[in-house]
Amino acid sequence: MSRVHKIxxxxxxxxxxxxxxxxxxxxxxxxxxxxxxxxxxxxxISEGVQETGxxxxxxxxxxxxxxxxxxxxxxxxxTAAATLSFMTPIKKVKMLGTEFTIIIYxxxxxxxxxxxxxxxxxxxxxxxxxxGGFVGGxxxxxxxxxxxxxxGITFSENKLKPNHKSLLEGIGAIGFILLGLLGIFAGSNFLxxxxxxxxxxxxxxxxxxxxxxxxxxMIGIKVGAGLAAIFNSLIKEG
Amino acid sequence: xxxxxxxxxxxxxxxxYTIIMNKNxxxxxxxxxxxxxxxxxxxxxxxxxxxxxxxILDRKYELVVDPIPQALALTAIVIGGSLIAVMLxxxxxxxxxxxxxxxxxxxxxxx
Amino acid sequence: MESAVWIxxxxxxxxxxxxxxxxxxxxxxxxxxxxxxxxxxxxxxxxINDSYPPKVYSIGNWGxxxxxxxxxxxxxxFLLIIAILFITVIxxxxxxxxxxxxxxxxLTYVMIAGIAGMVLTADLFNLYVFLEVSSxxxxxxxxxxxxxxxxxxxxxxxxxxxxxxxxxLLATILTYYLTGTLNMAEIxxxxxxVPFMIKSTIMFxxxxxxxxxxxxxxxHAWMPDSYEASPIPYNVLSSGLVMxxxxxxxxxxxxxxxxxxxxxxxxxxxxxxxxxxxTFIIAHTLAYQQSNLNRLLGYSSIAQIGYITIGLFLGNxxxxxxxxxxxxxxxxxxxxxxxxxxxxxYSLKADEIEDIQxxxxxxxxxxxxxxxAALAIVGLPPFNGFISKWLIIEAAIEAGFFYAAFxxxxxxxxxxxxxxxxxxxxxxxxxxxxxxxxxxxxxKLPTFFLGSLCILFGIVPSLPLSLINNIPKFxxxxxxxxxxLLGG
Numbered sequence: 001m002s003r004v005h006k007i008x009x010x011x012x013x014x015x016x017x018x019x020x021x022x023x024x025x026x027x028x029x030x031x032x033x034x035x036x037x038x039x040x041x042x043x044x045i046s047e048g049v050q051e052t053g054x055x056x057x058x059x060x061x062x063x064x065x066x067x068x069x070x071x072x073x074x075x076x077x078x079t080a081a082a083t084l085s086f087m088t089p090i091k092k093v094k095m096l097g098t099e100f101t102i103i104i105y106x107x108x109x110x111x112x113x114x115x116x117x118x119x120x121x122x123x124x125x126x127x128x129x130x131x132g133g134f135v136g137g138x139x140x141x142x143x144x145x146x147x148x149x150x151x152g153i154t155f156s157e158n159k160l161k162p163n164h165k166s167l168l169e170g171i172g173a174i175g176f177i178l179l180g181l182l183g184i185f186a187g188s189n190f191l192x193x194x195x196x197x198x199x200x201x202x203x204x205x206x207x208x209x210x211x212x213x214x215x216x217x218m219i220g221i222k223v224g225a226g227l228a229a230i231f232n233s234l235i236k237e238g
Numbered sequence: 239x240x241x242x243x244x245x246x247x248x249x250x251x252x253x254x255y256t257i258i259m260n261k262n263x264x265x266x267x268x269x270x271x272x273x274x275x276x277x278x279x280x281x282x283x284x285x286x287x288x289x290x291x292x293x294i295l296d297r298k299y300e301l302v303v304d305p306i307p308q309a310l311a312l313t314a315i316v317i318g319g320s321l322i323a324v325m326l327x328x329x330x331x332x333x334x335x336x337x338x339x340x341x342x343x344x345x346x347x348x349x
Numbered sequence: 350m351e352s353a354v355w356i357x358x359x360x361x362x363x364x365x366x367x368x369x370x371x372x373x374x375x376x377x378x379x380x381x382x383x384x385x386x387x388x389x390x391x392x393x394x395x396x397i398n399d400s401y402p403p404k405v406y407s408i409g410n411w412g413x414x415x416x417x418x419x420x421x422x423x424x425x426x427f428l429l430i431i432a433i434l435f436i437t438v439i440x441x442x443x444x445x446x447x448x449x450x451x452x453x454x455x456l457t458y459v460m461i462a463g464i465a466g467m468v469l470t471a472d473l474f475n476l477y478v479f480l481e482v483s484s485x486x487x488x489x490x491x492x493x494x495x496x497x498x499x500x501x502x503x504x505x506x507x508x509x510x511x512x513x514x515x516x517x518l519l520a521t522i523l524t525y526y527l528t529g530t531l532n533m534a535e536i537x538x539x540x541x542x543v544p545f546m547i548k549s550t551i552m553f554x555x556x557x558x559x560x561x562x563x564x565x566x567x568x569h570a571w572m573p574d575s576y577e578a579s580p581i582p583y584n585v586l587s588s589g590l591v592m593x594x595x596x597x598x599x600x601x602x603x604x605x606x607x608x609x610x611x612x613x614x615x616x617x618x619x620x621x622x623x624x625x626x627x628t629f630i631i632a633h634t635l636a637y638q639q640s641n642l643n644r645l646l647g648y649s650s651i652a653q654i655g656y657i658t659i660g661l662f663l664g665n666x667x668x669x670x671x672x673x674x675x676x677x678x679x680x681x682x683x684x685x686x687x688x689x690x691x692x693x694x695y696s697l698k699a700d701e702i703e704d705i706q707x708x709x710x711x712x713x714x715x716x717x718x719x720x721x722a723a724l725a726i727v728g729l730p731p732f733n734g735f736i737s738k739w740l741i742i743e744a745a746i747e748a749g750f751f752y753a754a755f756x757x758x759x760x761x762x763x764x765x766x767x768x769x770x771x772x773x774x775x776x777x778x779x780x781x782x783x784x785x786x787x788x789x790x791x792x793k794l795p796t797f798f799l800g801s802l803c804i805l806f807g808i809v810p811s812l813p814l815s816l817i818n819n820i821p822k823f824x825x826x827x828x829x830x831x832x833x834l835l836g837g
Contacts, residue, residue, distance in 0.1 A: 013259060024247050025247055030547060037529045039529060044305055044306065058293055061305050064409060066416055068475060071361070073478060075463075076481055077320050078459075079456065079482070083327070087492065166372065171369075181358075183410075188410045191409040230323045254512075266508060270511055306525070307522075313474075328504040348501070
């Protein structure tokens with residue numbers, strides 16, 4: 001009896017999911033027949049470069065038009081890092097892992113400078129080429145992660161202490177808000193850069209786009225430190 | 239109806255199904271990840287225009303794809319990544335305390 | 350309207366600075382907590398005072414191109430709840446929390462920032478981001494005791510809540526796809542030309558997603574567990590603010606984006622009222638069976654959410670006033686109950702109904718506060734809960750939902766039974782128990798403050814109602830809201 005009941009319940013759930021999926025399919029089908037207005041994005045495409053000074057429109061949306069969202073997501077990373085750091089035990093744990101050959105140890109040492117250059121490039125050229133603070137921060141976070149994987153958690157934490165990581169994270173987040181406050185001090189609103197007459201420069205040059213490169217740098221520091229902290233916490237858990 | 243939208247729907251409900259039906263905690267987290275990917279795919283699809291270039295206006299362009307969903311996708315990725323990290327940490331903690339990943343067995347152990 | 354953005358920035362800045370100070374100096378840490386709390390209180394009062402007529406603040410001075418914050422009476426009422434609960438909880442937890450105290454305070458600040466952001470923003474995607482900020486810190490605060498139960502309930506909360514977030518995100522993306530904008534006012538104007546079926550689907554996604562976060566009955570499974578396992582000061586904020594901010598977001602979306610005509614046409618108002626009735630009947634029944642006081646109060650919270658849902662889904666002026674007033678009142682009443690329970694737990698490790706036997710003679714004033722708050726939450730006259738419940742009943746009769754009005758009376762009886770059970774236990778004589786720790790003034794003072802508000806708002810309801818009476822103007826008639834948001 002219970003077996004039949006179980007099978008029935010399973011089919012019921014599958015049926016429910018299938019029904020919802022088909023329903024959504026019809027909705028999608030219907031949506032595509034509508035004519036869709038895109039005046040906001042058209043405005044961004046036609047005026048965005050003049051208004052923000054950044055050639056990379058995604059960056060200009062992220063850090064200028066919708067900079068407040070970026071502050072929110074930076075807070076989410078910080079919260080996640082904070083959560084993981086209180087959940088991990090303080091004591092040093094032995095990391096599971098394999099011994100690597102000398103080739104890998106030597107290659108890592110060669111790779112690290114390139115990673116630094118690549119990460120910095122992505123951060124500083126975020127407004128004129130593909131890239132930005134998030135991507136650059138992830139690349140920078142790769143360095144402590146690689147070190148942790150190869151040389152073990154003790155060595156990695158000795159080189160870059162957890163306290164320093166949370167300090168860096170805090171500095172990045174506070175820096176973002178302080179840069180935003182510059183807009184208020186300049187007589188405009190929070191997070192205003194072009195609107196508050198910070199020199200936008202010539203679009204396409206390194207020093208241009210007002211506050212965007214500096215905001216990129218702050219987010220880069222924050223994301224890098226945050227992800228490295230998250231990874232190390234997860235390693236310590238296991 | 240374009241095929242990519244069908245893929246989005248399949249992925250979305252595959253993930254939902256995984257979250258609802260699976261008993262293994264890791265698989266539930268995988269399901270969450272699948273749903274998140276489907277939503278990011280949807281965002282990219284929305285911004286897509288046939289023949290459009292990436293929204294980086296450093297050379298001549300005729301048609302540029304919509305930059306807003308791409309920015310939203312970045313935000314969604316970051317939020318999703320943070321959620322997954324916290325989830326995995328909790329799963330590790332649960333596994334350490336109960337020695338199992340099965341929902342039913344955890345419930346039994348707790349009594 | 351500079352101060353509106355500071356409502357979000359100050360807790361964030363404080364949290365980031367606290368994260369740095371924690372590494373170096375304890376003294377700096379606590380002085381910053383106190384200083385920023387006082388400034389924050391001042392800012393909140395400033396903004397609440399200035400909330401009528403509504404003001405718009407444009408982030409980055411972009412106008413409609415960027416993100417806008419808007420303060421109207423509905424959000425001002427939430428800022429009032431933040432002002433009342435946040436201050437009391439921080440003062441209470443300075444002495445109460447023993448494990449991970451620094452992290453608790455930092456995460457509470459982040460959570461307040463998220464809730465303030467949700468309440469103030471007028472942008473759909475920004476709403477989602479701040480929702481995630483506040484939920485993320487909620488998961489962390491649920492797990493902060495690091496016991497088996499708290500880890501497990503935090504995971505459950507995390508999975509269910511993320512499940513809801515996905516539907517909210519899906520609906521947000523579809524809305525952008527249909528309208529090409531994320532500003533609520535522009536969406537509302539564009540939505541007039543969207544077909545009925547698509548609009549209903551998006552509405553269903555929003556309601557399902559937020560329904561999980563609110564804890565309406567079939568979707569409430571995470572809530573009692575998380576109440577049982579998390580520190581009690583967090584429970585005050587959770588029942589008073591986290592759940593309520595989700596219901597705020599839902600109501601804001603429904604009334605502003607979809608408009609009250611569409612809500613009536615699609616019949617969601619009837620469904621909402623029915624759902625509310627179902628929620629509180631089931632939650633009251635489940636609450637009666639609990640032996641753990643935290644779980645009992647958790648189920649009671651779900652039941653009160655049912656009343657609020659009824660009030661807000663009635664779609665008339667009185668219902669909105671009653672529902673909003675009940676949001677405020679429930680925050681205060683449940684806060685008082687939880688704080689008294691927190692003191693019992695602090696001094697005797699008592700959180701089962703059996704454990705509190707005879708405490709009425711040991712802590713006469715505290716127990717009296719508990720009784721006052723319990724009677725208020727049941728809805729007996731001279732207290733504040735009575736007035737808001739009465740308003741909801743009146744509105745239900747006015748809107749023709751006689752069954753809802755009848756069941757609210759039934760629900761009052763149901764809740765009276767289990768609260769009486771607790772109160773009788775409190776005043777049953779028993780042999781002497783030894784105190785583990787004596788509660789000092791910093792724990793008692795916030796409790797008495799909240800308890801006295803229960804009586805104050807019951808005797809002088811016009812005090813908060815002068816603020817709340819403006820709420821329906823911008824919800825029932827969304828064109829007014831849209832005009833101000835577009836014009837600002």
